[in-house]
């Protein structure tokens with residue numbers, strides 16, 4: 116049985132009239148380690164409103180609530196952490212804003228060098244991807260599962276796999292050593308709905 120866990124990323128667009136209930140049912144369907152609020156191209160007020168609506172749903176269930184891109188809004192909004200990419204606020208600045216106890220994760224694409232740098236700087240996790248085709252984002256790089264195995268042999272810091280991950284293709288990443296599977300479309304666009312998807316991911320992670 117693997118220690119890998121699901122890292123849920125919100126859909127690109129959310130309706131705050133309906134999404135909070137959907138998120139709650141998805142989190143109640145099985146083990147989820149954290150939720151990342153990832154809203155691109157919306158204003159700060161929309162992000163704040165989404166944090167206020169969604170953060171308690173995650174935190175009440177002991178699920179860490181992480182904001183994408185914005186350490187400033189993550190810190191003022193009471194988030195547990197922030198995820199920053201190579202073109203976002205640099206790690207050191209994000210850490211200063213968030214404080215030493217917060218989770219700060221860093222995108223490393225398919226780069227061993229970027230991951231080593233992020234690890235040495237003190238990142239709580241490094242994220243590799245995209246592993247598969249994805250409609251959620253135009254990824255900068257394509258990663259191969261071996262990078263997860265290489266990282267596991269070298270480092271203690273957890274690694275996250277991201278990009279086009281579905282119930283049907285995730286087994287190779289779990290086997291290669293991913294500590295977390297970061298998934299958006301594979302949950303929210305699952306043919307049987309997000310509750311079924313979270314259940315199915317948990318089964319695959321457990322090797323069933």
Ligand SMILES: Cc1ncc(COP(=O)(O)OP(=O)(O)O)c(N)n1
Nearest residue numbers: 183198199200201222242275277297
């Ligand atoms: C867990 C995780 N990994 C990678 C990313 C991608 O971050 P970034 O490269 O900054 O791209 P955007 O998501 O900001 O478009 C992520 N968000 N989460």
Ligand SMILES: Cc1ncsc1CCOP(=O)(O)O
Nearest residue numbers: 245249251278279298299300
């Ligand atoms: C944010 C991000 N970074 C690399 S691929 C990706 C998209 C993740 O979403 P999905 O699970 O739908 O491919």
Ligand SMILES: [Mg+2]
Nearest residue numbers: 184199200203
């Ligand atoms: Mg980013």
